[in-house]
Amino acid sequence: MATNKPYDNRAWLGVLPVLLIVAFSAVIPLMTVVNYSVQDILDFNSRFYVGLDWYRETLQDPRFIDAFGRQVLFSFSVLAIEIPLGILVARGLPKSGVWTSILLILLAVPLLIPWNVVGTIWQIYARSDIGLLGVGLNELGLAFNYTSNPTHAWLTLIAMDVWHWTSLVALLSFAGLTSVPPAYYQAAELDGASKWQVFRYVEMPRLGGVLVIAVLLRLMDSFMIYTEPFVLTGGGPGNATTFLSQYLATMAVGQFDLGPAAAFSVIYFLFILLFCWIFYNSVMSDDNEAQHHD
Amino acid sequence: MTSVSRWVLVFYCIYLLLPLYWLMTMALRSNSDITGKFEVIPSNPTLVNFAEIFSNPIWYQAFGNSLSYVILNTLISICVALPAAYVFSRYRFLGDRQLFFWLLTNRMAPPAVFLLPFFQLYSSIGLFDTPLAVALAHCLFTVPLSVWILEGFMSGVPSEVDEMAKIDGHSFPYFFFRVFIPINRGAIGVTLFFCFMFSWVELLLARTLTGSTTKPIVVVMTRTVSASGLDWGVLAAAGALTVVPGIIVVWFVRKHLVKGFALGRV
Amino acid sequence: MATIMLDELGFAYPGVLEPTLLPLSLEIKDGEAFALLGASGAGKTTLLNLLSGLLVPTTGRILFDGVDVSTQSGSQRNLAQVFQFPVLYESLCVADNLAFPLRARKATNGFSASDIQARVAKIAGELSIENLLKLKPKTLSLFEKQLVAIGRALMRPNVSVVLLDEPLTAVEPRTKWQLRQSLKRLQEELGVTMIYVTHDQTEALTFADRVAVMADGRILQTASPQQVYEHPAHEFVGFFIGSPGMNFVAIKSAGSEQMYAANGVDQSAQRIGFRPEWARLENVSAACTSPAVRWQGKVLHCQILGTQAGAPVGITTLASEAGELKVRGAINAIVGDEIEVVVDRFISFIDEEYCATHHAQSSTDYLANTADE
Numbered sequence: 035m036a037t038n039k040p041y042d043n044r045a046w047l048g049v050l051p052v053l054l055i056v057a058f059s060a061v062i063p064l065m066t067v068v069n070y071s072v073q074d075i076l077d078f079n080s081r082f083y084v085g086l087d088w089y090r091e092t093l094q095d096p097r098f099i100d101a102f103g104r105q106v107l108f109s110f111s112v113l114a115i116e117i118p119l120g121i122l123v124a125r126g127l128p129k130s131g132v133w134t135s136i137l138l139i140l141l142a143v144p145l146l147i148p149w150n151v152v153g154t155i156w157q158i159y160a161r162s163d164i165g166l167l168g169v170g171l172n173e174l175g176l177a178f179n180y181t182s183n184p185t186h187a188w189l190t191l192i193a194m195d196v197w198h199w200t201s202l203v204a205l206l207s208f209a210g211l212t213s214v215p216p217a218y219y220q221a222a223e224l225d226g227a228s229k230w231q232v233f234r235y236v237e238m239p240r241l242g243g244v245l246v247i248a249v250l251l252r253l254m255d256s257f258m259i260y261t262e263p264f265v266l267t268g269g270g271p272g273n274a275t276t277f278l279s280q281y282l283a284t285m286a287v288g289q290f291d292l293g294p295a296a297a298f299s300v301i302y303f304l305f306i307l308l309f310c311w312i313f314y315n316s317v318m319s320d321d322n323e324a325q326h327h328d
Numbered sequence: 329m330t331s332v333s334r335w336v337l338v339f340y341c342i343y344l345l346l347p348l349y350w351l352m353t354m355a356l357r358s359n360s361d362i363t364g365k366f367e368v369i370p371s372n373p374t375l376v377n378f379a380e381i382f383s384n385p386i387w388y389q390a391f392g393n394s395l396s397y398v399i400l401n402t403l404i405s406i407c408v409a410l411p412a413a414y415v416f417s418r419y420r421f422l423g424d425r426q427l428f429f430w431l432l433t434n435r436m437a438p439p440a441v442f443l444l445p446f447f448q449l450y451s452s453i454g455l456f457d458t459p460l461a462v463a464l465a466h467c468l469f470t471v472p473l474s475v476w477i478l479e480g481f482m483s484g485v486p487s488e489v490d491e492m493a494k495i496d497g498h499s500f501p502y503f504f505f506r507v508f509i510p511i512n513r514g515a516i517g518v519t520l521f522f523c524f525m526f527s528w529v530e531l532l533l534a535r536t537l538t539g540s541t542t543k544p545i546v547v548v549m550t551r552t553v554s555a556s557g558l559d560w561g562v563l564a565a566a567g568a569l570t571v572v573p574g575i576i577v578v579w580f581v582r583k584h585l586v587k588g589f590a591l592g593r594v
Numbered sequence: 595m596a597t598i599m600l601d602e603l604g605f606a607y608p609g610v611l612e613p614t615l616l617p618l619s620l621e622i623k624d625g626e627a628f629a630l631l632g633a634s635g636a637g638k639t640t641l642l643n644l645l646s647g648l649l650v651p652t653t654g655r656i657l658f659d660g661v662d663v664s665t666q667s668g669s670q671r672n673l674a675q676v677f678q679f680p681v682l683y684e685s686l687c688v689a690d691n692l693a694f695p696l697r698a699r700k701a702t703n704g705f706s707a708s709d710i711q712a713r714v715a716k717i718a719g720e721l722s723i724e725n726l727l728k729l730k731p732k733t734l735s736l737f738e739k740q741l742v743a744i745g746r747a748l749m750r751p752n753v754s755v756v757l758l759d760e761p762l763t764a765v766e767p768r769t770k771w772q773l774r775q776s777l778k779r780l781q782e783e784l785g786v787t788m789i790y791v792t793h794d795q796t797e798a799l800t801f802a803d804r805v806a807v808m809a810d811g812r813i814l815q816t817a818s819p820q821q822v823y824e825h826p827a828h829e830f831v832g833f834f835i836g837s838p839g840m841n842f843v844a845i846k847s848a849g850s851e852q853m854y855a856a857n858g859v860d861q862s863a864q865r866i867g868f869r870p871e872w873a874r875l876e877n878v879s880a881a882c883t884s885p886a887v888r889w890q891g892k893v894l895h896c897q898i899l900g901t902q903a904g905a906p907v908g909i910t911t912l913a914s915e916a917g918e919l920k921v922r923g924a925i926n927a928i929v930g931d932e933i934e935v936v937v938d939r940f941i942s943f944i945d946e947e948y949c950a951t952h953h954a955q956s957s958t959d960y961l962a963n964t965a966d967e
Contacts, residue, residue, distance in 0.1 A: 039487075041420045048415030049427065051408035052471055059468040060434050063445030070444075119340070126337025138585065139578050140341060143348070146574025148529045148546045151567045158354055158560055159347040166350045169366050197347065200340070209586050220648060221681040225695040225746070226669045235694075239684040258438040261531040279440040279532075286444045287536065299441035306436050 120203025153265025413478030481515030
């Protein structure tokens with residue numbers, strides 16, 4: 035934001051509609067959640083205050099801990115694949131021309147497919163009876179079946195998430211790369227820089243900003259993943275692919291355990307905020323150190 | 329390294345296209361054909377699945393339901409986000425930064441957290457099972473996003489433009505609607521893209537807040553799987569059709585897309 | 595360092611009929627400070643890109659020390675370039691930026707870490723940027739950044755040529771001369787071959803040993819700055835260099851044949867040109883017998899540039915029978931005055947090409963001559 039903007043509190047009038055609509059769709063529900071999280075609700079007429087019991091219970095719930103562990107593992111796995119892969123794809127894109135437009139549109143397509151359809155696409159693609167991937171792998175001699183083998187289910191989920199979201203990283207990185215002036219490449223070439231050095235010293239510094247955004251987005255979105263595993267594996271086999279959102283949805287809508295579900299929600303939300311905050315701060319403090327040299 | 333990247337791109341595109349290709353071939357085969365034998369290239373392509381969807385009101389009404397809340401959501405988001413983004417980009421005011429970041433934290437909230445309170449809230453005010461309920465629920469994510477994207481673009485428009493209009497004697501509404509908004513056409517296009525992208529693809533809230541009368545397409549698809557069992561052909565055809573609106577939207581904003589991403593504001 | 599030979603070098607973009615650069619031959623000597631001067635679109639950037647290996651010539655060859663490098667990549671040619679705006683590795687500190695070209699070629703040039711350190715210290719010392727060595731580029735001013743970029747270009751002791759592409763564009767005017775000074779001094783001290791591309795005649799004329807003036811994809815003249823100024827080989831050179839540039843008068847349109855013939859102008863010459871300071875203003879004298887090239891005109895405006903011995907000097911613009919003329923010197927007329935322009939020295943051109951330089955004969959010589967006849 036520019037620094038020389040005039041100070042005017044009438045500007046609040048401009049943000050008022052946003053404030054009202056977000057208050058309606060965020061503040062009221064969040065207050066409800068917090069309110070439930072400290073009560074035991076047998077039915078809506080008999081409820082009593084239980085303090086932080088539900089929080090304690092949730093944090094000690096082995097199923098919550100398992101789901102949380104799976105969630106962390108999943109998020110870090112997909113980040114570890116999608117971020118480097120997205121950068122490579124972006125570097126491979128031609129800088130201009132007809133192919134650039136075609137490839138950009140192709141890359142954007144997975145982002146615009148309804149999430150459950152993504153699940154459906156991968157379901158019919160990976161099934162061992164009718165899917166191209168499933169049948170193909172079995173033809174190769176691998177006994178692939180993601181509906182019964184937890185490892186296969188995991189791999190399929192990760193492959194699906196990579197298919198679904200690497201484009202986002204690639205589009206962001208491509209935007210970052212197009213901001214590198216051609217003279218930088220020319221200078222590095224004349225300096226005799228290797229391809230790796232060009233990437234490391236010319237492209238990476240320019241990608242910094244967009245990569246922070248990419249990691250943040252992928253971190254929080256992968257942490258909230260619900261629909262795709264719901265369609266593809268239904269959380270199974272067993273609970274092998276049950277992540278936090280699924281567990282929460284089962285608790286809240288399936289079993290109507292309002293108190294525990296609310297406590298779970300608050301913890302869940304705080305965890306995402308915490309993750310993003312830690313990541314954002316670690317990146318920004320690096321930046322500050324760099325500026326501190328003078 | 330460049331050649332490595334080029335190869336990665338080629339393989340990634342194949343990786344991207346294969347499931348889509350499979351979806352298309354499935355959509356072009358009858359269910360008995362699909363379960364009967366495995367074929368990489370369909371030998372008896374047929375349009376029966378598409379015919380089924382276009383003749384069965386459950387399917388095409390579901391499409392209509394989905395589009396109605398998506399359009400409603402996009403309109404609401406743009407309308408409230410435009411003035412907010414404008415004042416964020418042009419003025420400082422009490423609590424502006426705090427407000428901006430608070431808005432962004434909403435983007436980080438898992439939809440699952442809001443399931444129950446939304447359900448109760450909209451039931452109690454009689455909005456349950458209306459497109460408006462879903463549209464408003466999606467606003468939780470699309471409004472902060474829209475403000476963020478639009479603010480980024482508008483900050484790039486020099487404030488001299490505002491002053492010029494003032495000097496030329498134009499009223500503020502004239503300036504805002506006839507000068508400023510046309511300048512930010514691209515920004516609005518990108519914002520539409522992302523609102524659409526979120527609202528069209530979301531399932532969890534859409535499923536929870538709709539009943540029998542406004543079932544969106546995403547929900548009809550999941551229910552078909554569980555209820556009528558496994559008509560893979562129709563499922564694939566419906567899936568293929570849900571990809572179409574996305575391609576249309578991305579086609580319209582293709583020129584602005586990279587710039588939108590370049591701002592790092594998604 | 596190397597002698598650079600351009601042999602019938604030409605370039606045309608594929609599918610474009612008109613070549614961007616017409617075939618040209620040129621030799622740039624080892625250790626020479628050479629400038630390519632021309633307006634935008636003259637082809638100097640194309641020539642620069644051919645030299646740096648960004649473009650491959652469509653005709654002719656480029657030779658570095660007799661070796662044909664036409665199809666070699668920029669890094670193979672072992673050259674360095676300074677760009678219009680400072681190009682630095684943003685994540686590296688100044689010292690690492692300077693060391694980069696040596697470290698990148700460590701495998702082939704055999705520099706040890708201590709050699710590199712010594713070279714960084716030397717170049718930093720030459721540019722007086724020792725105090726910046728530990729800083730990151732983003733904390734530097736544009737001027738300092740460009741200094742570092744120049745330093746990086748000079749790091750390799752064996753660099754064949756340093757190309758400078760309008761290196762002062764981004765630097766603020768206040769520090770321009772300072773940077774130009776540093777460049778010139780370094781060029782002389784290190785004896786590096788430098789090719790300086792610019793549209794700014796002051797930069798070119800003060801920097802270079804020799805200047806090539808370009809227009810429309812051709813080199814019109816290659817000569818020392820003084821030569822280019824005093825003896826332009828082409829009308830465009832005379833017009834482009836100097837501020838204001840040369841005055842041109844078509845022989846047919848103004849003045850009698852006798853007047854030109856008396857000054858030894860070749861009959862086939864079409865135009866004469868003279869620099870504003872090669873003429874002076876005189877009051878109109880009714881009975882004029884002087885043989886000098888002279889026209890009457892009316893003063894349009896005067897631009898005072900300073901004073902000399904208390905009297906204003908500057909540029910007087912006149913509308914005369916020979917067209918609009920500019921004269922530099924003492925301003926002794928006011929707007930509207932009828933006055934006479936007397937040209938002491940001029941150049942005649944045939945087909946825009948230089949023909950001869952003429953010095954006006956004094957009246958006494960002329961009278962003596964006619965008396966003899």
